[in-house]
């Protein structure tokens with residue numbers, strides 16, 4: 563069972579960088595600007611569903627739609643589908659938005675395919691904005707992780723989990739099975755009570771890493787160069803913009819671009 567099928571139960575305990583905060587939301591609205599027309603949301607992130615007037619949220623996990631999506635209305639609907647299977651309607655959406663969505667597919671090849679789909683689904687001059695989890699140029703080393711776990715924490719545990727994931731993704735072609743994040747964490751920090759004492763992270767939050775046990779989900783943590791390599795044809799005004807000052811915000815830029823007026827994709 564993928565952890566997304568049970569993640570909704572832990573939703574209220576998640577915070578930035580795993581969830582969008584007020585800075586992220588206002589940045590996405592700023593990057594999308596004044597649009598009229600339907601917005602495709604890659605996922606069911608409720609804060610993003612609530613940020614636009616006309617929204618189609620697409621998620622392949624029914625439990626996320628049932629428990630996290632704010633509910634269908636005349637102007638907002640959720641569709642149970644895989645983003646990579648979305649064939650149409652082409653040239654239709656005024657905007658496509660997401661929070662960490664490009665990282666939720668399993669390989670760089672799938673990130674490329676997803677962005678090609680996005681470009682095809684956007685209306686001419688339609689806009690894309692999505693928060694990324696971007697592997698830093700200077701990798702998080704094992705030494706850094708061990709040190710982080712041995713003294714009063716300077717970032718929340720979710721940010722630390724992502725540092726472990728980015729450390730592992732460095733050697734794995736950017737792809738990262740979530741089970742490995744937990745396994746590596748257990749190897750580095752076998753005594754969770756000590757970790758809690760040393761860092762100040764609560765056991766409750768530390769134990770949330772167990773949600774990855776047995777999950778077949780794979781995330782992708784590309785570097786800037788890898789993101790640039792998978793951008794689709796027919797787009798312009800590509801921006802990577804920093805956003806916010808929350809924990810690990812330096813690894814969470816916003817990617818935005820516009821579909822060209824004349825792009826026939």
Ligand SMILES: C[S@@+](CC[C@H](N)C(=O)[O-])C[C@H]1O[C@@H](n2cnc3c(N)ncnc32)[C@H](O)[C@@H]1O
Pocket residue numbers: 566580581582604605606607608620621622623626643644645646660661662663666667
């Ligand atoms: C958008 S991402 C990141 C979560 C985000 N930080 C948030 O606050 O919503 C998570 C969602 O993507 C969904 N997902 C992952 N891969 C997908 C795919 N290929 N097609 C559709 N949904 C997918 C998962 O089911 C999950 O609900």
